[in-house]
Amino acid sequence: MIPLLLRLSALSLLFTTLAARQPNVVIILTDDQGWGDLGVSGNANLATPHIDSLAEQGITMENFYVCQVCAPTRAEFLTGRYYPRTGVSGVSRGQGRLNPDETTIADLFKKNGYATGAFGKWHNGTQAPYHPNDRGFDEYYGFTSGHWGHYFSPPLDHNRRKVRGNGYVVDDFTDHAIEFIKDNHDQPFFCYLPYNTPHSPMMISDEFYGKFEGQEPAQRYRDPSAEDVMMTRAALAMCENIDWNVGRVLETLDQLDLSEDTIVVYFSDNGPNSYRWNGDMKGRKGAIDEGGLRSPFFIRWPNSLPAGKSVSQITGAIDLLPTLTQLAGINPKIAKTLDGRSFKPLLSGTDSNWQPRSLFAIKGSQVSVRTQRFRLDAKGQLFDINADRGQRANVAKSHPAIVKDLQTQATVHKKTMQAAFAQYADRPFTVGYAPSTTLPARDGEPHGTIQRSSKAPNNSFFTHWTETDDSITWDIDVGANATYEAIAYYTCAAGNEGVTLKLSMENAGPTKAKVTEVFDPPLYDKSLERMAESHYFVKDFKPLALGKIKLSEGRGLLRLSAPKIPGQQAVDIHSIELHRIEP
Ligand SMILES: [Ca+2]
Secondary structure: OOOHHHHHHHHHHHHHHHOOOOOEEEEEEEEOOOOOOOHHHOOOOOOOHHHHHHHHHOEEEEEEEOOOOHHHHHHHHHHOOOHHHHOOOOOOOOOOOOOOOOOOHHHHHHHOOOEEEEEEEOOOOOOOOOOHHHOOOOEEEEEOOOOOOOOEOOEEEEOOEEEEOOOEHHHHHHHHHHHHHHHOOOOOEEEEEEEEEEOOOOEOOHHHHOOOOOOOOOOOOOOHHHOOHHHHHHHHHHHHHHHHHHHHHHHHHHHOOOHHHEEEEEEEOOOOOOOOOEOEOOOOOOOOOHHHHEEOEEEEOOOOOOOOEEEEEEEEHHHHHHHHHHHOOOOOOOOOOOOOOOOHHHHHOOOOOOOOOOEEEEEOOEEEEEOOOEEEOOOOOEEEOOOOOOOOOOOHHHOHHHHHHHHHHHHHHHHHHHHHHHOOOOOOEEEOOOOEEEEEHHHOEEEOOOEEOOOOHHHOOEEOOOOOOOEEEEEEEEOOOEEEEEEEEEEEOOOOOOOEEEEEEOOEEEEEEEOOOOEOOOOOOOOOEOOOOOOOOOOOOEEEEEEEEEEOOEEEEEEEEEEEOOOOOOOEEEEEEEEEEOO
């Protein structure tokens, strides 16, 4: 006789199987890939059959808009809200941080029983409570910064632990996503795959670059003299690598018999990172014109959505939280105002009540407004996008009433966004909100002779430290009164050993340690970076225990100094790590 418990569990398994299964969701977000960097958009310079298949088997949103740069788009996708409301203002020095009081799309799916994972470039905060593991993702593998200095087996973050990547980052992120999908194949999952290419550094293996090496692109930017063909070749090779990885994800879904039940979404976070073929559109990444803002967008869900359909209504990243939750039958209610709206009616064809709308792009004090027909650009010029995607003919004089209306809308939007963001403009870096906190060089301030290894802080370290008066400071907010074990990640050239490092805060510390060990590894090999001039410098760093420091709750400046420099220089510094010891 079968034990009752076993029979009951078999019964509940049966009911689970019979009940409408909540769809899985896979979001593929690329980085600096333009609308035009795909075969399906009409670019014959490259082949992207797997991504193109999403358009053939799913729905294309023809007029899908994102922000002009990375972190803002990610924030809008995660929250359904315009990015200045969420605390995000830019891409570096903590500007990408998404306020902890925002509800993310992952929070909503997790609350509804989904397994949640993110694999790739996060770019919405590094320290707790901004880390992806604090934002609704059970599983995280990638890097949290705005860009990364090396793409072959670089240092990465796996659920807040420092790990070394395995192979080309996009392949590596895909491997982890596939593993996550396999592990969760028998329950609903939400898999966010924010790839970090074709963002620079333009590193790509010969396997993908070979086809493009020496090739003259047949289709060019509308002003070919502005195009750097070396950059185009590398970007297109990176896009073919993305396509290969998208193919691996789709094949995994097929193998697990999950394709029918899985919503797959594909889009990019801003326009192309160089002038290359992009339809006839004006501008590139960073511009609040069509070229900087229009993204490819495909959504495939064989069980419920038609294949090969195109939707022309304007939509954007702010719409994804309401749309995807509605498709999955999840209540999208969040405590804050949603800016986006669900475009499920457009997908299913019941769009008779779709109301006209304006989509706004904001860059500092500049605003651009897109309506279904027009774009008012930041200079007040009006373009009839339906007839003139390239924004060549200013038709403001023919439509004075529309210009006036859109200018008013732009002004209101700017005031609203600036007022919303003002309260978040000054945010220190959080320490002690999780057992371990990393303060990278990116978030620090060099003083005296100390310099950054590269112009862009995102993946930099501090170098050229020669004077005992020099120091590095981090503006921090300590979340918990506690004693912290401090570690500095350093390199030290031969002859410079014997440096004393001192860590202090106004009323805390100091704690000191002497660098006794020379550690001076070479920079990572950059032979697979395809641009002649490289701004990326990466090397390994070694931990040095600085001792314990007792920090009090509240804001202050954490300072690293070197009271003794016996050699030519002190040390290079990558980051400070603070481990909270429970009081
Ligand atoms: Ca980007």
